[in-house]
Amino acid sequence: MSADGTAPADARAPGGVNPWAVAVVVALATFMEVLDTTIANVALRYISGGLAVGPDEAAWVVTSYLVANAVALTASSFLAKRYGRKAFFMLSVAIFTAASVLCGFAWSLESLLFFRVLQGLGGGGMAPLAQSILADAFPPQKRGQAFALYGVAIVVAPVIGPTLGGWLSDNFSWHWCFLINGPIGAASLALMGWLLQDSDAAIEERRKLSKRGVRFxxxxxxxxxxxxxxxxxxxxxxxxxxxxxxxxxxxxxxxxxxxxxxxxxxxxxxxxxAVDLTLLRSRQFSSCFVVMLGTGAILISTTQFVPQIVQEEYGYTATLAGLVLAPGGIVTVIMMVLAGRLSGYVQPKWMIAAGALIITVGMYRLTFLYGDSTYWFFAEARMYVGAGLPLVFLSITAASYAGLRPDQTDQASAQINMARNIGGSMGVSLAQNVLAHREQFHQSRLIEHIDPSNPAYQRTLREATEYFVSHGATPASAQSQAFAWIGQQVQTQTAYWAYIDVFWTLGVIAFCMAPLAMILKNVKLGRSAPAGH
Structure with a gap:
C-alpha cells in the first residue's frame, strides 16, 4: 500500500495472479453469454424448418432465453454474496455451457425451449458478477482499462452474433449456434478454477451474511x-x-x-x-426503467425482424441476413467510444432523447421498404439504430444510479438489466402479434380488389396469361399460372405492408422515449456510474 492509501498500480488480483488474466477470463465468459442473445436470431428460419414449427413458435427460442435471463438477474447478486462470487460464477458458466450443448442436441421445440430456459438462467447469473470480479482484481486506477476490455466484449459480441449464426446455419446446421459454446465454456471453467479467488472483502461479507442468518x-x-x-x-x-x-x-x-x-x-x-420495488418509487429510476423497456424492445425486435424479412421476402441466405446487421454493429462500437466521451459533458437526459430520436429515424426509414429494396437500404436503417442505442444505454446507466445509496446499486443494476430483457421479450411478442394481425388486415383489403368484374384485375390477368403463353405454356396452363402469380403477389404485398406496420410500431415506441427522458433530473457529470451489462 502506498503512502496515500491507494493500491500500487501493479497490485495483484486475489490469489496473487495477474489481474489481466482474470479480465480475459471474465471477458471470454461474458462474450459467450452476450453472443447468445443474437446468434440464434438469423437461424430461426432453419430452426423452424428443422423442428417443423411455425416462425411464431420458433420466436420462443429468443423470448424464453430473455425471460429466464431476467428472472435469474433477480437472484444472482444475493446468491453471489451469500455463497461466494467464484463459486456462483463458475456454477452459472457450467449451467450455461451444459444447457448450450443440450440446445444443440434438442430433438423438438419443447426440448429446445426447456434447454434455452436453463441457458438463460445460467447467463443471468453471470451478468452482474463480471464487473464485481473485475473491481476486486484491479486497483482503482486500473479499473477503467479493465472495464474497457469488458465493454469491448459486450459490444462486439452482438455484432458478431448474427453473422456467425448465419454462417454456421448455412454451412453446417443451426445446432452449431449452440454447440460452439461447449469448448469455449469448458475452457472458461478450467481457467476460472485456476485463476479466480474471492477477495478478502467478499469473504468477510459472506461471513457476516451467514452469521446474521440472512436468507434468500x-x-x-x-x-x-x-x-x-x-x-x-x-x-x-x-x-x-x-x-x-x-x-x-x-x-x-x-x-x-x-x-x-x-x-x-x-x-x-x-x-x-428478491426485487427491491422501492426503487421504482423514484421518478428518476422508474423513468430509466421504462426507457430501458422500450430500448430492449427495439434492440431485440430489430435484430430478429430485419433478418427475418430479408430471408423470407428477399431470398437472402442466413449469412447475408446476418451481414445486413453488421454495419450497424460497427457503428455501435464507434458510438460507444463517442458516447463515453460525451457522457462527461452532456446530461444523460439529452443523450437519451437524442439517441431515441436517431433510432426513430432508423425505424422511419424502414417503413419505406418495397420489392426492390437493396442490402444497403436495410443496412443503412440499422446503422441509425446502431448509432442511437449507445447514447441511450450508457446514459441510462448514469441516470439510473443518481440519488441511490451505495447498498442499492446491485439491485438497481439487476433491475435495469432485467428491464432490457423483459422489454426485448415483450417487444418480440408485440411485433409478432402486429405482424400477424396486420397481414390478415392487409390481405382482406387487397382481396377486395380481386374481383372478376374489376377492369384492372381483368387486364392484369390477361397480361399475365399472355406472358406465360409466350414462355411456352398452353392457354389453360397459362391462365392457372396467372391466377397463382396474382395470389403470390397479394401475399408478398401483404407481407410488405405488415412489416411496415411493425416498424411503425417500433418507431412510435422509440419516439415516446424522447419526451420520457426529458423528465429525468440532471446528474453530476465527470464521474462514471457502474456500467450495466
Missing part, C-alpha cells in the same frame, strides 16, 4: 418468476390459441394476475426482497 427471498423470487413466465406465455401463445377463447391462455392469465397481486405486498414488506 425464495417466495418473492418464485412470485416474480411466475409473473414474468406466465405473462410471456400469454403474449407469445395468445395469438395462436385465440387469446381468451383458450383455456390455456385463461389459466396463464389468471396465474399472471395472481402472481402480480401477491408479489407487490410481499416484496414491499420483506427486509431482504
Amino acid at each position: 427471498d425464495v417466495v418473492g423470487f418464485l412470485l416474480v418468476a411466475s409473473f414474468l413466465g406466465s405473462l410471456e406465455v400469454v403474449l407469445d401463445e395468445g395469438l395462436r390459441k385465440d387469446w381468451f377463447g383458450s383455456n390455456l391462455i385463461i389459466g396463464f392469465a389468471i396465474l399472471c394476475a395472481a402472481s402480480f397481486v401477491a408479489m407487490i405486498p410481499w416484496l414491499l414488506t420483506r427486509e431482504n426482497p
Whole structure:
C-alpha cells in the first residue's frame, strides 16, 4: 500500500495472479453469454424448418432465453454474496455451457425451449458478477482499462452474433449456434478454477451474511418468476390459441394476475426482497426503467425482424441476413467510444432523447421498404439504430444510479438489466402479434380488389396469361399460372405492408422515449456510474 492509501498500480488480483488474466477470463465468459442473445436470431428460419414449427413458435427460442435471463438477474447478486462470487460464477458458466450443448442436441421445440430456459438462467447469473470480479482484481486506477476490455466484449459480441449464426446455419446446421459454446465454456471453467479467488472483502461479507442468518427471498423470487413466465406465455401463445377463447391462455392469465397481486405486498414488506420495488418509487429510476423497456424492445425486435424479412421476402441466405446487421454493429462500437466521451459533458437526459430520436429515424426509414429494396437500404436503417442505442444505454446507466445509496446499486443494476430483457421479450411478442394481425388486415383489403368484374384485375390477368403463353405454356396452363402469380403477389404485398406496420410500431415506441427522458433530473457529470451489462 502506498503512502496515500491507494493500491500500487501493479497490485495483484486475489490469489496473487495477474489481474489481466482474470479480465480475459471474465471477458471470454461474458462474450459467450452476450453472443447468445443474437446468434440464434438469423437461424430461426432453419430452426423452424428443422423442428417443423411455425416462425411464431420458433420466436420462443429468443423470448424464453430473455425471460429466464431476467428472472435469474433477480437472484444472482444475493446468491453471489451469500455463497461466494467464484463459486456462483463458475456454477452459472457450467449451467450455461451444459444447457448450450443440450440446445444443440434438442430433438423438438419443447426440448429446445426447456434447454434455452436453463441457458438463460445460467447467463443471468453471470451478468452482474463480471464487473464485481473485475473491481476486486484491479486497483482503482486500473479499473477503467479493465472495464474497457469488458465493454469491448459486450459490444462486439452482438455484432458478431448474427453473422456467425448465419454462417454456421448455412454451412453446417443451426445446432452449431449452440454447440460452439461447449469448448469455449469448458475452457472458461478450467481457467476460472485456476485463476479466480474471492477477495478478502467478499469473504468477510459472506461471513457476516451467514452469521446474521440472512436468507434468500425464495417466495418473492418464485412470485416474480411466475409473473414474468406466465405473462410471456400469454403474449407469445395468445395469438395462436385465440387469446381468451383458450383455456390455456385463461389459466396463464389468471396465474399472471395472481402472481402480480401477491408479489407487490410481499416484496414491499420483506427486509431482504428478491426485487427491491422501492426503487421504482423514484421518478428518476422508474423513468430509466421504462426507457430501458422500450430500448430492449427495439434492440431485440430489430435484430430478429430485419433478418427475418430479408430471408423470407428477399431470398437472402442466413449469412447475408446476418451481414445486413453488421454495419450497424460497427457503428455501435464507434458510438460507444463517442458516447463515453460525451457522457462527461452532456446530461444523460439529452443523450437519451437524442439517441431515441436517431433510432426513430432508423425505424422511419424502414417503413419505406418495397420489392426492390437493396442490402444497403436495410443496412443503412440499422446503422441509425446502431448509432442511437449507445447514447441511450450508457446514459441510462448514469441516470439510473443518481440519488441511490451505495447498498442499492446491485439491485438497481439487476433491475435495469432485467428491464432490457423483459422489454426485448415483450417487444418480440408485440411485433409478432402486429405482424400477424396486420397481414390478415392487409390481405382482406387487397382481396377486395380481386374481383372478376374489376377492369384492372381483368387486364392484369390477361397480361399475365399472355406472358406465360409466350414462355411456352398452353392457354389453360397459362391462365392457372396467372391466377397463382396474382395470389403470390397479394401475399408478398401483404407481407410488405405488415412489416411496415411493425416498424411503425417500433418507431412510435422509440419516439415516446424522447419526451420520457426529458423528465429525468440532471446528474453530476465527470464521474462514471457502474456500467450495466
